[in-house]
Amino acid sequence: MAVTAMAPVGVPAIPAHDPPAATVHRDFPRPEWTVAVACPAALAMSSFYAGEGWVDAVGLAERALERGCCAESSACAWRALTTLVGAGELAVAETHALRVAGKPSARGRIADEVAVVRGRIARHRGDFDAALDLLATVTGAGADRAVRMLAVTEVVGVLLARGEVRTAADLVTAQELDPVTRDDGVRLPAWRVARGALSYARGDFPAALAEFTASGRLLAAGGVRNPAVLSWRGLAALSALRADRAELAIRLAREEYRAAAGWGEPRTMGCALSVLAVVDGRDRDVELLREAAQLLEVAQAKAEHVKVLCALGTRLRGRNEPVTAARFLRQATSLAEEVGDRSxxxxxxxxxxxxxxxxxxxxxxxxEAAVAKLARAGYSNKEIAGKLFLALRTVELHLSRAYRKLGIRGRAGLRTAVLG
Structure with a gap:
């Protein structure tokens, strides 16, 4: 049974806008291949890729890891653990990952894949130092090439989250020389997203949009719609907005939210809502950001939560709500320092x-200052005119100019304005 959420008020349902299917690598996983087999890990990943049946997918993944044959299989362990992480069950995934890693058979590729899973868990929790330490064990020359590419992709994401753009760029440049980057169709969508994120961090928004959209085409060809796998639509929406393609940005942001609601996992929904607030929030941006912050706090997604808190504080400051703005900004500062996001x-x-x-x-x-101070004290325009020996129309003109200079809309804004 799929867990769904209601769409925010004012966000109309629109037709799906997945990129047209492209020719896909023969090894790219497709959800339909799991239907013919009884393996619960395969069925769990099928639900995960489709973005449906969050609760059932978690149950199947746990059952797979409790079965001896699946826990001993590199492919099954990877599918089940990946599903648990994408479902937001980080503590459960960590417990099972440690159990798999502790088995005598956990050598070679299965050990490397478990390290990637644990690195991804640490990244989702905002523990960037731990993520880098875990992923470092898989980025060396001795690791399986395909798994190493996954690890490097995760490392790029961590570096960009920490604001270390130059280091991330050096890593991407070095990785581009590896043939597996070009040939491994299974992992290519994630690599395109990593390159797009780097382009976005550098301010090249058209290039970022192209990378994210290319990733989306590969995922669509493989039948993957769940933004918890890769949130290419949300990233593409932000890129489109910065590239002055507002209509495309709105369409992508709405689709991202609809797909996230179909999956129902708090982190995925919080991220989608935060994009929707920025791209299509209009006068509801603060409300949507508050909802996103609550979901991300529940999901313990510190890296994403801190960005939403900062966005909330910035918008509330612009709306002359300094007390609430300061509270969110202090939270953002503290959390950013905790996760190591210095920028x-x-x-x-x-x-x-x-x-x-x-x-x-x-x-x-x-x-103007004298009129504004009396208005703030609660005097009516007529009373101010009498006190200052001015015509009523003159008082109105002084107040209007004061509002414009102070960047406020009316008397309510005078309460926190500096009048000199």
Whole structure:
């Protein structure tokens, strides 16, 4: 039974917009190949790729890992553990991964794949140092080439999350020389996403959009729709927005949310909502970001949670809600420092400092300031006119100019404005 969520109010249902199917590598996993077999790990991954039946997929994955034959098989262990991580069952996945790693047969490829799974779990939890330590064991020359590519892809994601763009770029450049990068169709979609993320971090948004869309074509050809596998639509939506393709961005963001709701896992839904808030939030962006923050907190997805907290604080600061803005920005700063995202920590601190700065722009004249102070004290325009010996129309003009200079919409904004 699939776990679904209601779409946010004001987000209309739209037709699916997956990229047209492309020729796909013969080894790319397709969900339908699992139907003919009784292996619970294969059935779990089938549900995971399709983005349906979250609860059933978790049950199947756990059953597979409890069966001796599946736990001893590299392919079965990988499918089951990957499904558990994509379903947000990080503690359960970690327990099973350690159990598999402790078996006498856990050597070679199965050991490498378990290390990648554990690195991915650490990354999802925002423990970037632990993720890099675990993945380092698989990025050496002795590891299986295909698994090494997966590990390198994860490392690129961690480095970009920490703001280490140059180091990530060097790693991508080095990896491009490896033939497996070009030939391994199974893992190519993830690699295209990693390259797209690097292009995005560098500010090359058209290139990022092209990479994410190329990944989406490969996934669509393999029947993979679940954004918990790779959130290419959300990343493409943000890239399209920055590349001035707003209509495409909105379409992709809505599709990402619909697919995430079909899967129902909190982290995936929180990420999709945060993209929707930025791309198509209109006057509901803060509400959508609050909902996203709650979901990401439940999922313990610290790396994504901190970005939403910073976005919330920034928007609330712009809306003249300094107390609430400061609370979210302090949370963002603390969490960014915890996960090692120095770039985001600096940004959150900078936003906090802006809360204490006087408003920029033209200064109020003495008369405008006097009128604004009386208005803030609760006097009506007529009462202000009498106190300052001004015409009522003159008071209205002074207030209008003061509002414009202060960047506020009315008397409510005067409560927190600096009037000089």
């Amino acid at each position: 985001l920590a600096r940004r959150a601190r900078a936003e906090c400092r802006k809360l204490a700065e006087p408003p920029r722009g033209p200064a109020l004249t003495d008369r």
